[in-house]
Amino acid sequence: MSEAMHNCAIAAVYIKPNGDASNRALFYLYKLLLNQQNRGQLSSGVTTFNPSRMQVLDTYKDLGTVNEVFKTSDRTQSLDLFKRYAGNKGIGHVRYATSGSEDRSLAQPFERHHGRKWKWFSFCWNGNLANYTELRQHLTENADYHIVYNTDTEILMHYISRELRNSIRPNLVKAFSRLAQKLDGCFNIAFINAFGEMIILRDPYGFRPIVYGWKDDMFLAASESNALINCGVTEYKHLPPGHLIYINNGNVRVVKYAESPKKAHCMFEWVYFANVSSVLDDQSVYITRTNLGKELARQETEKIDDGYVIVPVPDTAKAAGDSMAYELKVPSAEGLIRNRFVGRTFIEGTGREDRVQSKYTALKEIMHGKKVILVDDSIVRGSTTKQLVNYVKKVGGAKEVHVRISCPPIRGPCFYGIDMSTVSELLIPKYEKGPKKGYVSKEIIKQISKDLGADSLEYQPISGLVRSIGKPAKDLCMACITGEYPTPWGKKLYQKAWENYRKGIKERTYAC
Numbered sequence: 001m002s003e004a005m006h007n008c009a010i011a012a013v014y015i016k017p018n019g020d021a022s023n024r025a026l027f028y029l030y031k032l033l034l035n036q037q038n039r040g041q042l043s044s045g046v047t048t049f050n051p052s053r054m055q056v057l058d059t060y061k062d063l064g065t066v067n068e069v070f071k072t073s074d075r076t077q078s079l080d081l082f083k084r085y086a087g088n089k090g091i092g093h094v095r096y097a098t099s100g101s102e103d104r105s106l107a108q109p110f111e112r113h114h115g116r117k118w119k120w121f122s123f124c125w126n127g128n129l130a131n132y133t134e135l136r137q138h139l140t141e142n143a144d145y146h147i148v149y150n151t152d153t154e155i156l157m158h159y160i161s162r163e164l165r166n167s168i169r170p171n172l173v174k175a176f177s178r179l180a181q182k183l184d185g186c187f188n189i190a191f192i193n194a195f196g197e198m199i200i201l202r203d204p205y206g207f208r209p210i211v212y213g214w215k216d217d218m219f220l221a222a223s224e225s226n227a228l229i230n231c232g233v234t235e236y237k238h239l240p241p242g243h244l245i246y247i248n249n250g251n252v253r254v255v256k257y258a259e260s261p262k263k264a265h266c267m268f269e270w271v272y273f274a275n276v277s278s279v280l281d282d283q284s285v286y287i288t289r290t291n292l293g294k295e296l297a298r299q300e301t302e303k304i305d306d307g308y309v310i311v312p313v314p315d316t317a318k319a320a321g322d323s324m325a326y327e328l329k330v331p332s333a334e335g336l337i338r339n340r341f342v343g344r345t346f347i348e349g350t351g352r353e354d355r356v357q358s359k360y361t362a363l364k365e366i367m368h369g370k371k372v373i374l375v376d377d378s379i380v381r382g383s384t385t386k387q388l389v390n391y392v393k394k395v396g397g398a399k400e401v402h403v404r405i406s407c408p409p410i411r412g413p414c415f416y417g418i419d420m421s422t423v424s425e426l427l428i429p430k431y432e433k434g435p436k437k438g439y440v441s442k443e444i445i446k447q448i449s450k451d452l453g454a455d456s457l458e459y460q461p462i463s464g465l466v467r468s469i470g471k472p473a474k475d476l477c478m479a480c481i482t483g484e485y486p487t488p489w490g491k492k493l494y495q496k497a498w499e500n501y502r503k504g505i506k507e508r509t510y511a512c
């Protein structure tokens, strides 16, 4: 999908002290982050632990992709960095801003320096706190806090600090268990303190994935399994919701720290966000996307003949497009080629109309005079789809464009870490004019198709999505398509989001 909305990724490495190799945590953190670049390109960073260093914990972070931040195009600078931040433990992060501004000070990990070793810590996380306003208000009104940044990362840092504030060294598992009771939303956290104790935690609903595994004497954890596999981990496990990994004194333990009221795995991880080679909670992303394509084929209404060609929008719709084509016995061809070397900043700097052209090259050789079935994974705002349809017709020379979307219509914002937090930025509410449940009417779909300039438009039904993921619907978060939010604050924010929409307020939906 080209209206890119990513979230973040976390990584953690612990190497058992064992000769020279034990100081190579940063090298593996770098690899884990590089393999999760799909989840955020705004900033990257790490904190490593090394008791022989004056800065026992030391954090390095900056704006940019992982390779930019670690200066890999300059061997000397890069080696210096790897030397300076060498250690046997560490945490890492890539960020896409879902909350707060895009400046360097919000890059993660956030390190909080303190003279007492259990109060000196660093953490990074993947998620969004739905009860951000409540938490912030509590700090400012009851505890005289001054909040500097407009982000829930700062709020989370203060809440972690408060759990560690006593004059005796705390039990970290209990501290995070207490902390979790105060939070509503999505929060996968990687934490390390100046004793070298580490916590890797998955929230009680399990919105986002966390996997972990061993490679010889090294323990690795990451948001996505492809990162572990590419670091040489052959067997990995999925951390269950409400569980954390506690690393201390050479021991690695998985502990249940909170009850899970329900599982709410984000369906969008399979549809779009996660790397196609990853496996999330035992379900392959690739297989799910091919299933989505099969489901689209099952409900296809066009009378297919030789004049059709399927063109998947690169890269996330490729698996769905190919499998749909296989089922319908239509060729699937790369009618749109992604311009891989155009930087994100350049694409965003261009006008809306030019963005599609900056990102893709349309191949006339594939599409000219054809009835193109354009397969994409989702429509959020609609502007990119409209440009794509126009581009495929105008530049690609397609005779007709039939848009097929492997995700059901997105009707509501996300308060759990995905960058779509207002009703006003979504396409469907502009037609439905109020919170609705069930299927989007045929008349609305027809109207949208017309407004996009397409010859027809079909979405995946919710039942097809659930079958494709292969998990019970009750274990999935599908709130942005059903309006049924799994957490108490998600429900409140949904009401507020619609109020804001009616009042013409376009800011992120936080205040309740």
Ligand code: SF4
Residues within 6 Å of the ligand: 207, 265, 266, 267, 268, 269, 413, 414, 415, 416, 417, 418, 477, 478, 479, 480, 481
């Ligand atoms: S609201 Fe949508 S995008 Fe957000 S966590 Fe739920 S399914 Fe995922």
